[in-house]
Every structure is written in C-alpha cells, then in structure tokens.
Amino acid sequence: MTRRDLTHFRLIKTVLHRRGPQFALTALALGGFVLAIVSGLAGTPVGSRNFGIVAVWIAWWAVLMLVAVPLFGRGWCSICPIPAPGDWLQRGALLQPATRGLGLGRRWPRATRNMWLQNAAFAVLALFSVVILTQPIVTAVVLLALLFLAVGASLIFERRAFCRYLCPVGGFVGLYSQLAPVELRVKDRAVCAADRQKSCYTGNAAGCGCPWLVYPGALEKNTYCGLCLECLRTCPHDNIAVNWRSVGADLLQPRGRRLDEAFKALIMLGSAIVYAAVMLGPWGTLKSAAYNIGSGTWLIYALGFLAFVFVVLPGAFLFTVHAGRKLARSAVPLRRAFVHFAYALIPLGLAAWVAFTLSFVFANLSYVWPVLSDPMGWGWDLVGTAGDSWTPYLTQVVPALQTGVLLGGLLWSGVTVRRIALEGRSQHPVFPLTLPVMAFCLVITLGLLGLLVG
Amino acid sequence: MQTSVIGRIALFGLPALVVLLAPTPSGSAEPSERIIRIEASSFAYKPALIAVAQGDHITIELVATDVVHGLHVDGYDLSVTADPGQTQRLTFVADRQGTFRIRCSVPCGPLHPFMIGKLKVGTNWLLWRAVALALLAAMAGVVGFRQ
Ligand code: SF4
Ligand SMILES: [Cu+2]
Numbered sequence: 220m221t222r223r224d225l226t227h228f229r230l231i232k233t234v235l236h237r238r239g240p241q242f243a244l245t246a247l248a249l250g251g252f253v254l255a256i257v258s259g260l261a262g263t264p265v266g267s268r269n270f271g272i273v274a275v276w277i278a279w280w281a282v283l284m285l286v287a288v289p290l291f292g293r294g295w296c297s298i299c300p301i302p303a304p305g306d307w308l309q310r311g312a313l314l315q316p317a318t319r320g321l322g323l324g325r326r327w328p329r330a331t332r333n334m335w336l337q338n339a340a341f342a343v344l345a346l347f348s349v350v351i352l353t354q355p356i357v358t359a360v361v362l363l364a365l366l367f368l369a370v371g372a373s374l375i376f377e378r379r380a381f382c383r384y385l386c387p388v389g390g391f392v393g394l395y396s397q398l399a400p401v402e403l404r405v406k407d408r409a410v411c412a413a414d415r416q417k418s419c420y421t422g423n424a425a426g427c428g429c430p431w432l433v434y435p436g437a438l439e440k441n442t443y444c445g446l447c448l449e450c451l452r453t454c455p456h457d458n459i460a461v462n463w464r465s466v467g468a469d470l471l472q473p474r475g476r477r478l479d480e481a482f483k484a485l486i487m488l489g490s491a492i493v494y495a496a497v498m499l500g501p502w503g504t505l506k507s508a509a510y511n512i513g514s515g516t517w518l519i520y521a522l523g524f525l526a527f528v529f530v531v532l533p534g535a536f537l538f539t540v541h542a543g544r545k546l547a548r549s550a551v552p553l554r555r556a557f558v559h560f561a562y563a564l565i566p567l568g569l570a571a572w573v574a575f576t577l578s579f580v581f582a583n584l585s586y587v588w589p590v591l592s593d594p595m596g597w598g599w600d601l602v603g604t605a606g607d608s609w610t611p612y613l614t615q616v617v618p619a620l621q622t623g624v625l626l627g628g629l630l631w632s633g634v635t636v637r638r639i640a641l642e643g644r645s646q647h648p649v650f651p652l653t654l655p656v657m658a659f660c661l662v663i664t665l666g667l668l669g670l671l672v673g
Numbered sequence: 674m675q676t677s678v679i680g681r682i683a684l685f686g687l688p689a690l691v692v693l694l695a696p697t698p699s700g701s702a703e704p705s706e707r708i709i710r711i712e713a714s715s716f717a718y719k720p721a722l723i724a725v726a727q728g729d730h731i732t733i734e735l736v737a738t739d740v741v742h743g744l745h746v747d748g749y750d751l752s753v754t755a756d757p758g759q760t761q762r763l764t765f766v767a768d769r770q771g772t773f774r775i776r777c778s779v780p781c782g783p784l785h786p787f788m789i790g791k792l793k794v795g796t797n798w799l800l801w802r803a804v805a806l807a808l809l810a811a812m813a814g815v816v817g818f819r820q
Contacts, residue, residue, distance in 0.1 A: 267780045353783040498787045499774075503717020506784050582747075582776060583786055609778060614747035618771070622803045629807055633814020653815055661811040668803050673772060 224406065224460040226451070235448055235461065238314050241298060249300035251279075252362060254594060259359025263596025267609075269355040270594035273586045275362070276352050281580040283392075284572055292396025296389060297446040301365050302382050305373025306430070316426040316452065322374045327384055327432075334479040337390030338486055342528065344387050345490050346521045349497065349509040379430040382445055389445075394483045395569045396441040397469035397562075402462050403435070403444050403451075410458045411436030419450035419459070426452035435459060440469040442480070470562050470635050473642050478554070481561030482529075485536060488564055488663065489528035491571035495670040499578055536561065539655040546651035551643060559642075560656050563635040567660055570628020571667050574621040578671060582611040618672040625671070629664040633657055685813045692805045697770060697798045704728035704766075711735055713742035713755065716784035718775065727770050727795035733763040743778030746792055752778045770795040 226232040234240050251274055259271035266272040287295045307313050311320030344351065344361070351357050365386070372381035382389050405411050419435045422428035426449040429435065433443050435450045451459045496502070497509050508516040540557045543549070549556070585607065590596075592605040599605065613620075636656050640649045707729045712719040713736065725731055735744050737755040744763065745752035748771060753763035777788035 265780060266783060267786060349784070349787070353786070499789060501718070501721035501790045503719075503721065503788075506716055506787050510784055578774075579786075582774075609780075611745065611747060611750075611776065614750060614774075617747075618799055622799060626803060626806050626810055630810040630813065633811055634817075636814055637817050649817075650815060657811050657815045660814070661807060664807050664811075665804060668800060668807065672803065673797065673800050 222402075222404075222460075222462040222464045224462055225401075226459070226461050231461075235451055238316075238452075241448065242314055244298040245300060245303050248298055249303055252300040252366075256359045256362050256366075258595050259355040259357075259362070261595065262355060264355055265596060266353045266355055267583075267586050268590065268593070268596040270590045270596075271355045271358045271362075272353070273583075273590040275358055277580060277583050278587055281576060281584070283388075284576040285580070288392055288395050288399070289569065289573065290399060291401050291446070292399030292441045293392055293444060293446045294399075294401070295392060296382060297448065299382075301386070302369045302373065302379050304366065305370035305381065306379065308370065309373040309378075310427065316422075316424065316449075322377075324377045325375055327376050327380045331384060333384075333477070334390050334393075334483050336384055337387060338479065338483055340385060340387035341390055341490070342486065342525065345493075345528075346524060347512060348494070349506065350512055352498075353510075378428070378432055379445065379447075383431055383443060390483055391487050393442040394480060394487065394565060395572075396444075398467045398566060398569055399441060400464060400466045402438075402441055402464050402468070403446055403448075404438050404460055404462055405435050406458050406460045408436060410456050414456060414458075416455070418453045418455060422449075423453050423455070425455075426450075428453070439472050439474060442469070467566065467631065467635070470565060471638055473559070473639075476558050476562055478558050481558040482533065484561045484564045484568055485533045486528045488568040488571060489532040491568065491575055492532075492663070492666060492670070493524055493527060495571070495575050495667060499575065500670060536564075536656075536659055539659040542655040543652045544647075546654065547647040547649075549643075549647035549652055551646060559639050560636060563632050563639055563656065564660070566631035566635060567625075567628040567663060570624050570631075571663075573628075574624045574667065574671050577617055577621050577624065581613045581617050583609075584612050585610045621671050622668065625664055625667055629660055632660045636660065681813075681816070684816075685809050689806055689809050692802050692809070695802075699727055699770065699795070702726055702728075704730060706730050706732075708732045708734060711744065711790070712738055713744065713777065713788075714738040715740060715742075715782045716777070716788040718744070718788070718790035721790040722793065723775075723791070724793040725767050725795075727767060729767045729794075731763075731765055731767050735761045735763065740781050741779050742781050742788070745776050745778040746773055747776070748773040754779055767792075767794045770797070771799055772797040 226235065255271040255274050258269055262269050283295055309320045309322045351361055368385060369381040372385060420428045429450060430447055431443055431445045438444060497505050508520040511517050537557050540560050541553055544551065544553065544556055586609060588604040588607040592602045593599045636653050637649065640653045707725055709723055709731065711733055733744065735753050735755045737757050737759060739757060741754065741756050743752055743754040748769060749765060751763060751765055753761050755761040771794060773792045775790040775792055777785055
C-alpha cells in the first residue's frame with residue numbers, strides 16, 4: 220500500500236502548520252452557524268425560504284456527505300464551529316496555543332469512553348429528524364443545544380470531550396472517515412517511542428496536547444483523529460505526516476474493532492434505509508407519522524425506527540454471521556465475528572447515505588440562491604437572486620448516479636467481507652463463511668435500489 | 674495466477690459489460706391516450722404511484738384539495754401548479770422509459786420537500802440492470818477478484 224506524505228509539499232505544510240487558515244475557515248463556519256441560529260429564531264418559519272434550514276440541511280449536508288467525508292474523512296471536524304467557542308474558552312486563547320484557560324479539566328467518565336452516547340444521540344435526533352429538517356426554529360434550537368453542550372463539556376471536561384464522546388455528527392463522520400484517502404499518522408514510530416516528552420499528547424508552547432485524547436504514535440485508524448493538526452504543530456521531531464493513501468485502508472486493520480463501532484455501522488445503515496423510505500418514498504402516512512411528534516402514529520414510527528436500527532437489522536446481521544460460521548464450521552466466537560464483519564458494512568453505509576443525499580440535495584439545491592439573497596425571508600434581495608425559482612437539478616442523471624454509488628458500495632463491502640474473512644484463513648474456509656454476509660449486503664443494496672431508484 | 678486474474682475479470686467484467694451496454698427494448702404496444710387524475714393534499718399525491726406504457730399520451734389532471742400544490746416530473750422536467758379546488762392539466766408524451774419521481778413544486782407547508790410520488794413509464798431498465806449488476810458484484814465479493 221503506497222502512502223504519500225502531503226506535508227512534503229511546502230505549500231501544504233505551511234498552510235496546515237499555520238493557525239491562520241484553519242482559524243479563518245472555522246470563523247467563517249461559525250458565522251454561518253450563528254446566522255443559521257438567528258434566522259431560525261427570527262426569520263421566516265417557511266423552511267425552504269429560511270437560511271438556517273437551507274444552509275444546514277441542504278448546503279452543509281451536501282458538502283459534508285458528498286465531499287468532506289468521502290474525500291477528507293474528519294476534515295469537517297478540523298474547522299467545525301460547534302466546539303470552537305468552548306475550545307477557545309478552555310484554552311483562554313483564539314489563535315495562540317495558550318495553555319491556561321477556563322474549566323475544570325475533569326477526565327471523561329470511563330464507562331462512556333466509547334461511541335454509545337453518540338449512537339444514542341444520533342438515534343434521538345433521527346427520531347425527530349423530519350421536524351428538525353423542516354422547521355427553522357427547531358433547527359435553531361438543536362444547533363443551540365449542540366453549542367451549549369459543547370461549551371459545557373469544554374468547561375467541565377478536559378480537551379474536546381464533546382467531539383470525542385457526544386457529538387451525534389462526529390460519531391458517523393469518524394466511522395466513515397476510515398474510508399477516506401487521507402490520514403494523519405506519524406512518520407516513524409521509533410522516533411515516537413524514543414521521545415520521552417510526547418509533546419503531541421501533553422502539549423507544549425507550540426500547541427495543545429491532542430484535543431481528541433489520541434496519542435498519534437499509536438494511531439492506526441482515522442476514527443478518532445479530528446485532523447485538528449495540533450500534533451503537526453507540537454511535534455519537535457517533525458514526525459507527523461498527512462498521508463494520501465489507498466481508500467478504506469483502516470477497514471483492513473483488524474486491531475481495535477469494537478462492538479460500539481460495529482453498532483454505529485449498523486445504525487447508520489439502518490437509518491439511511493429508513494430515511495430513504497420516509498423522506499424520499501411515496502408514502503404520505505409515513506411522512507405524517509414521522510412529523511407529528513407526540514401523536515400515537517409518531518410513537519409507533521419512533522418505536523419502529525428504534526426497533527429496526529437497534530434490533531431488527533443488527534439481529535438479521537447477527538443471524539447471517541452465525542449462519543456463515545455454521546456453514547464454515549468456524550470456531551471464531553459469534554460476537555467477535557459479528558463485530559469484525561460489521562466493519563464491512565461501512566462502505567455500503569456511506570454509499571447509502573451518499574445515494575440518499577444525491578437525490579435530496581440536487582432536488583432542493585436551487586433553494587440556496589433565494590436564501591442567500593434573503594436569509595431571513597423578510598423580502599430582502601441582497602444579491603439579486605431572491606426571486607430565483609425552484610428547479611430540481613440533474614433529474615435525468617441522479618438515479619444513475621445513485622445506482623452507481625450503491626453498486627460501488629456493495630462491491631467495496633463485498634471485497635471487505637472477503638478480506639476480513641481471510642484474516643482468519645487458517646481457521647475456516649472463506650467461501651461458506653462469507654456467503655450469508657454477502658447475501659445480507661446484497662439484500663440491503665436491492666432494498667435501497669428499490670427505495671431510491673425503483 | 675496471472676491467468677486466474679484474467680479469468681476472474683472475464684468472469685465478472687464481461688457479464689457486467691453486457692448488462693451495461695445491452696440496448697433497452699422499447700415498448701411495442703400501440704400508444705394510448707391516458708387521463709390520470711391526481712389529488713394533491715399536504716403532503717402526498719393520490720395515487721402516489723402511476724404506471725403508464727412507453728409512448729402513451731398522458732394528461733395529468735392535478736387537483737389540489739387543500740392548499741396550492743404543484744407537480745414536477747423528474748426526468749421530463751415538466752411541471753404544473755393547481756390552486757385549491759382547481760384542476761390543472763399537464764399533457765405530454767411518455768417517451769422516456771424508467772421510473773421518475775414526481776414532486777411538489779410549490780412550497781405548501783413543512784413537509785413540502787418530501788411530497789413525492791412516482792411515475793413509472795414502461796419498464797425501469799435502470800433498476801433491472803442495477804439488480805443484475807448487484808448480483809454480479811455480490812458474487813465477485815464471495816469468489817474474490819484476486820487469487
Ligand atoms: S465531532 Fe462534532 S462538534 Fe466535534 S468537530 Fe466533529 S462535527 Fe464538530
Ligand atoms: Cu407541496
């Protein structure tokens with residue numbers, strides 16, 4: 220596997236090393252974030268005319284799912300505005316790498332040092348998503364809540380506890396960042412081992428110790444590296460590399476596979492299926508059920524959603540893994556096989572989200588132009604596009620694109636299933652072991668094809 | 674081993690190419706006149722699924738039952754709008770095969786962006802090709818490309 224260290228390029232290294240460019244992008248994002256909150260609270264309640272809804276759920280979501288995550292993994296987290304104010308308070312500085320700021324600096328409780336809270340946070344947001352996506356005020360409240368949580372976490376706990384353990388977006392961005400063709404790693408582990416100071420973790424005058432509680436010297440996966448680039452600044456040995464690598468390299472790393480992450484993969488895949496059915500399907504009753512929060516039908520929808528993503532889909536997957544073990548007479552414990560094979564669902568999961576997003580975004584992208592000109596929906600016309608009418612884009616090619624993406628995801632997942640099975644080659648024949656799991660991936664893909672292009 | 678790689682590529686690649694490049698058979702039946710009445714209410718179309726044959730001359734009668742609704746046909750990029758209680762007509766020839774989303778083109782309330790139906794013209798060859806390719810992809814996964 221070839222890796223190419225992008226920091227060899229002078230320009231890239233300078234841009235990444237300096238705080239200015241990253242700060243500027245964060246500040247810009249924070250500006251948009253604040254405007255989204257303000258327009259959500261004070262602007263028009265008509266979602267498709269409100270900057271908050273259009274900027275967050277169409278523009279930001281499109282950039283995140285179609286560009287940032289597939290290409291840069293956690294690139295978004297590098298400039299995310301949500302943790303920024305808390306971060307600045309915690310450090311007592313905006314641009315300088317100061318070390319004395321506010322906050323209690325507590326350690327995060329050990330029992331929740333995993334992805335379960337993020338799994339729960341995502342599921343809760345998903346239950347209300349049809350309302351969040353369509354009501355400006357609800358979007359504003361959710362953004363504010365995330366901001367408060369992030370600031371609170373920064374003041375009580377050390378480093379970026381919110382990002383690492385709470386953020387509902389951070390969980391799946393981390394999961395899918397394993398597929399990205401970009402990674403931050405150390406150049407030479409021996410240099411790290413010989414270094415007593417470990418400034419990248421403890422911090423020094425040049426920057427903070429890893430805000431994500433990650434020791435770069437041991438990094439093997441992108442999942443919890445927020446690409447904040449502090450270690451690039453603190454490492455006195457210039458031992459940090461930002462590599463261009465082959466996509467999905469982390470999936471083939473057997474060490475460190477965990478049940479919470481396996482469930483994240485299943486929850487995300489399940490949610491993509493539900494979203495495709497509810498939001499892009501032709502079933503009006505399903506939409507009203509998801510929208511009328513608190514009603515009896517919503518309760519049924521909510522329970523159905525939770526049952527599907529936490530029980531039915533994982534249960535079906537468990538069953539296929541079990542069947543494969545039986546067919547192959549494999550001695551690998553069921554739980555272990557379940558966890559390991561779940562990582563093969565990550566490409567299909569991202570493909571499902573990209574396919575969902577393609578349809579949703581291109582159909583609604585033209586709402587962006589009027590909203591730029593009239594963010595509050597108050598009848599302004601700042602750049603002359605307030606009157607632009609709605610036109611869905613690329614309607615003739617989107618279904619083919621979605622198909623291609625889903626098939627690509629299936630193929631990638633299939634290759635990964637096989638690679639994971641080959642990791643324990645001595646213990647079991649690969650073909651019968653993978654057959655049921657592949658069938659699972661195939662059925663999911665056919666279901667998604669039916670929902671999105673059928 | 675070299676030959677086996679080539680063998681595998683041929684095994685999956687050739688059928689995949691055939692599936693991709695096979696010409697689309699077009700509907701052969703005599704085109705007919707179809708008048709389809711669609712009721713639009715927040716936030717669904719009734720019926721939500723319409724199936725017609727390729728080449729049919731379609732007239733959609735859009736009736737908005739509560740507020741103003743629109744109807745935009747993806748792929749054909751045609752639309753029509755109806756005021757409440759009013760009926761508006763959209764006439765076109767369904768010359769392109771496939772399944773196309775129809776969506777509301779007038780902001781009509783919170784769920785407006787999700788007000789979606791489907792128009793199925795003839796056979797959805799995209800879907801069937803996709804199904805065939807998915808089967809091939811799954812088989813390739815089980816058997817493996819390399820060694
Ligand atoms: S984890 Fe969440 S809050 Fe933190 S940087 Fe990533 S998206 Fe932003
Ligand atoms: Cu409408």
